Amino acid sequence: MIDSDNAGARNVFELRDVEYSYEKTLALTNVALDIRQGEKVAILGANGTGKSTLLKLLDALCFPTKGTITAFGQPLTEHLLREQAYAHAFRRRVGLVFQDPDVQLFSPTVWDELAFGPLQLGLPRAEILERIHGVMALMGIEKLKDRPPYRLSGGEKKKVALASVLVVEPDVLLLDEPTASLDPRSQTAFIDMLLEMNERGTTLVAATHDLDILEDIADRACVIGDDHSIAAIASPGNILSDRQFLLATNLIHEHPHRHVDRRHVHPHWHRPHHDHEH
Ligand SMILES: Nc1ncnc2c1ncn2[C@@H]1O[C@H](COP(=O)(O)OP(=O)(O)OP(=O)(O)O)[C@@H](O)[C@H]1O
């Protein structure tokens, strides 16, 4: 069983020399990372660098091909996850919201989707109802409750996928591109909710391409480089102020802009409003 009262376990995860390959494709290598209880960590990196793979490893959906991961003070192994009691306790404490909601959603209705996790936990009926109504109100998805998830819009699916994990109230929330496909108002509401959860003790690990939300959602940022190893672990402020590093790790890009009378190149990241100086 997971010892939740282990006073010494201040790190929820400890990764040492972790490598992961999908058959012949190297996805992550040489990863050493500690995730402390109650902190907010962002995982950054260009497409294909290994962010989703890292979250899947933390969620024990796959296991390192080399190196070790410790979760809550115990080695996280395939063998241990086969033990039903351990797997149950782990799934209760750690929740992953996938990058692609179609991978996450499988129930005939949104309501069933939200009820699945709490039912698995064996919670009392009244609490299940209370949690589902609470999370639907938080995400503004009450009107969708009888709809089949596969017939929702991309943003609606993402909200249902987020809600289906939030309803379980995990201690550690792993989020893969959580704000992708949310409209600006939904993004703000969702980030506020994450911060409230974090203040109540939830550990947050979020993979994102969105540098605009970085300082809100992270105390530390871990950047994965094109070689699939960690290029830097630093505060969001330090990462964002290092333009050469942002360019080198493909977190911002230089591209030509056409203006009325001239064309020039400058580094750029996408904000809802385009506010660089001309
Ligand atoms: N199921 C898979 N089978 C084989 N290779 C895979 C699989 N999933 C990912 N990969 C490869 O592993 C590497 C890391 O992929 P991963 O999905 O972790 O990247 P990512 O950083 O999340 O990218 P993105 O920003 O596009 O979401 C990539 O080279 C990718 O092609």
Ligand SMILES: [Mg+2]
């Ligand atoms: Mg990804």
